[in-house]
Amino acid sequence: MIQQTIPAKYVHESRTIKESMVLPPDTNHHGTMFGGEVMAYIDDVATIAATKHARHPVVTASTDSVDFLHPIKAGYAVRLESFVTWTHKTSMEIFVRIVSEDLLTGEKIVCATSFLTFVALDEAGKPISVPPIVPETPEEIALHESAPRRASVRRERRSESKVFAAEFGITNRG
Template sequence: MTAERFVRETRTFKASHVLPPDTNNHNTLFGGKLMSYIDDVASVSAMKLARGPVVTASTDSVDFLHPIPVDHEVSLEAFVTWTHKTSMEIFVKIVAEDLLTGERTVCATSFLTFVALGEDGKPTMVPKVIPETKEEIFLHDSAPERAEARKQRRTRSKHLADLLGTRRPWEP
């Protein structure tokens, strides 16, 4: 396995025409549909780094900034911003383009964490990434802070799951 890869080697793009079946009652793209696109493009980016199977460990954030109307193009750009031992952080930028005017808007951003899996189905080491552009360096340098926040959130989530348990409200 290569010990290092450039961030650019993980860049992945996806584009789609927003059609009426993809929209809600406001004639804008369903949030869940966009989240599916985000996970899809992020997983491809993660596999480009790992060169093997990956699983989504968390969707750390999806910030919806602007709605995406019907008859716009939605395009997603994903790349690995940072790696740990077996995990990697992926950033996804979502841009909508009015296909009639050409006007573009950043409509959402997202951070996800993926874990690489070995042949045995267990986490396996991933190469480090080398950022080159200002954008890549900024996201790479700020990643450890996001990783710590993820770790704390995961601890709180485990505590909450233990507290809530599996009993249904109507069960004794």
């Protein structure tokens, strides 16, 4: 069997940006954006970046982290930027940066960061190989170099989740 190599892609080829206004229905009783709404935006923009990289359908394998750093206020703009930072055989790590902007002053602040893992699928819904990634900027290189450590933490956490699910999963208690 001849193994076909997949050409590498540059990080910038997956870069995806989504920007929108934070309106009152998007906010809680504090006048700040719902965390769940931010998380939905994160998954959306990360899915687009992963699909651009793989050029195949993708599924979210895990949301590794969402670190909320500052609240996002109603009336502000929120900008999410995502890109692939690292790939394994069939999986991709995606980084998402969430920035809010006070549209009246122009002040911008990083409000959250997130790492997610996606798996590319073939036509039958089975995992398929993805291209390697080529980082170029200092940020891309730093995220790429630190990715194996995050992947190790993910594997450990996933193993613990499997044990927990097997031990404390579905019961037939009434």
